Amino acid sequence: MFDLKSSKWIQILANATLGLLPRSARARFGDANYLGRFVKLASWSMIAFALEKGAQTITILFLARVLGAMEYGRLTLAQGMVNSAQLFVVLGxxxxxARYIPAMLDVSVKRAIEIVNLCFVLIFGTASLLLVIGITESSAIAVSILDLPAGSSLPYWVMAWIILTALNGLLLTIMLSFEKGHVTGIVSLAVAISTIAIVPLSAAKWGLHGAIITFTLTSLLRTILFVEFYFKLLRSHSVSAWIAPSRGDLPLLFSFGLPVFLSSAIWAPTMWLAQLILKEYSPDGLISVGLFGFCNNILGLVILISSITNRAALPIMSSLKTQGNRGAERRFIIPVITIQIAASLLIAAPVVIFSSTVLSIMGGEFVGGEAVLIVMAAAGIVISGQQPLINMLLVNDMALTNLMGMAIWAVILLGLTTIFVHMGALGVAYAVLASAIVKGIFVMVTTITPRAAAL
Structure with a gap:
């Protein structure tokens, strides 16, 4: 009987992973037993990520055709709002x-739960504030952002979607930090099946309302499953969930959480602002947003392998750094970057070749957007090989440098979007490609500076 929790398949994956590493990096890992814990966690993380992305891709392809460009544009704005606002709920x-649970577990499980509950208290406070803002400004959100009637109920569903997304991200991190990777796989499988089965049918029957409501309900399903597994985890350690947070941990919210939040809070809001500029000032308005949103999801597909493998690459690089293997992470990232760029090329090639066919399948309002799709695919190729270099900055304590790079990227993207918005979705696509190239150059230069090289 094949048991996914058994150590045999972990050992096989560990040996295979060691065999793929450069000889210099492989020698520093020692035996595969050390790598086994990482492979187990990373494998489940990649499975969960692949399930989520796969379900999202299938659903989006269906929704773009069913809703049409204008309604899909509204859905894109709602998703952008969720991705942006949940960052302000989590606040790092x-x-x-992820940083402190493993360290606290060396003391006791109770100590780890103290910091978990501190973060839950933080999210409760920020979520409550968001609800107050959402309720009082629901009409403005409906009219100004979603281009819906002032009395629409969708802003309330979007608020719930935001809070559930933030909570799910926190619960996911808890499970990974406790090395319960199989939980993320089980939850992702259940949610992926539900998303594919329910969201398209609801959108086909009730349009945009059906899509947003069922996206919110599938997020609720994820929360329920995660909470059940979390309480099961606590029961297995005979620890109460109602342990009071330690006041001594409060400084972590400012000394560690705030810088991390500032770095992570740039990407999604910047892309969302670009879409709002496109909605307000492009000749075709929401139709342009719908076309760009679809092509942006194709970009996500192009960088899919990069996104998955980066979850595995960062722990390896951190391990090499912690062990004192100076420069080993630099040698390690070369094959990682090569694999990621090669994978993105393999995905982008058929998209570019069959761009007309892909867009025609989506509906008449998407026809003629081949140039947008091609430019966004090219941007995906440029982005795909950058994350290992960013990981190198992070493991070498150069987070502020990464934050500077993100700020430069955001300024260029929004500036070029404003300049070329008259070109519609194509103008924003050019802005995405240009800003990605500049950021790539910045990251490459900073990783070969004397400081980075010395580290």
Whole structure:
């Protein structure tokens, strides 16, 4: 009987992973037993990520055709709002847990739960504030952002979607920090099946309302499953969930959480602002947003392998750095970057070749957007090989340098979007490609500076 929790398949994956590493990096890992814990966690993380992305891609392809460009544009704006606002709910709490739960577990499980509950208190406060803002400004959100009637109920569903997304991100980090990777796989499988089965049918029957409501309900399903597994985890350690947070941990919210939040809070809001500029000032308005949103999801597909493998690459690089293997992470990232760029090329090639066919399948309003799709695919190729270099900055304590690079990227993207918005979705696509190139150059230069090289 094949048991996914058994150590045999972990050992096989560990040996295979060691065999793929450069000889210099492989020698520093020692035996595969050390790598086994990482492979187990990373494998489940990649499975969960692949399930989520796969379900999202299938659903989006269907929704773009069913809703049409204008309604899909509204959905794109709602998703952008969720991705942006949930960052302001979490405020870096997820990274705090990822950083400190393993350290606290060396003391006791109770000590780890103290910092978990501190982060829950933080999210409760920020979520409550968001609800107050959402309720009082629901009409403005409906009219100004979603281009809907002032009395629409969708802003309330979007608020719920935001809070559930933030909570799910925190619960995911907790499970990974406790090395319960199989939980993320089980939850992602259940949610992926539900998303594919329910969201398209609801959108086909009730349009945009059906899509947003069922996206919110599938997020609620994810929360329920995660909470059940979390309480099961606590029961297995005979620890109460109602342990009071330690006041001594409060400084972590400012000294660690705030810088992390500032770095992570740039990407999604910047892309969302670009879409709002496109909605307000492009000749075709929401139709342009719908076309750009679809092509942006194709960009996500192009960088899919890069996104998955980066979850595995960062722990390896951190391990090499912690062990004192100076420069080993630099040698390690070369094959990682090569694999990621090669994978993105393999995905982008058929998209570019069959761009007309892909867009025609989506509906008449998407026809003629081949140039947008091609430019966004090219941007995906440029982005795909950058994350290992960014990881190198992070493991070498150069987070501020990464923050500077993100700020430069955001300024260029929004500036070029404003300049070329008269070109519609194509103008924003050019802005995405140009800003990605500049950021790539910045990251490459900073990783070969004397300081980085010395580290």
């Amino acid at each position: 709490a997820g990274t705090i847990l």
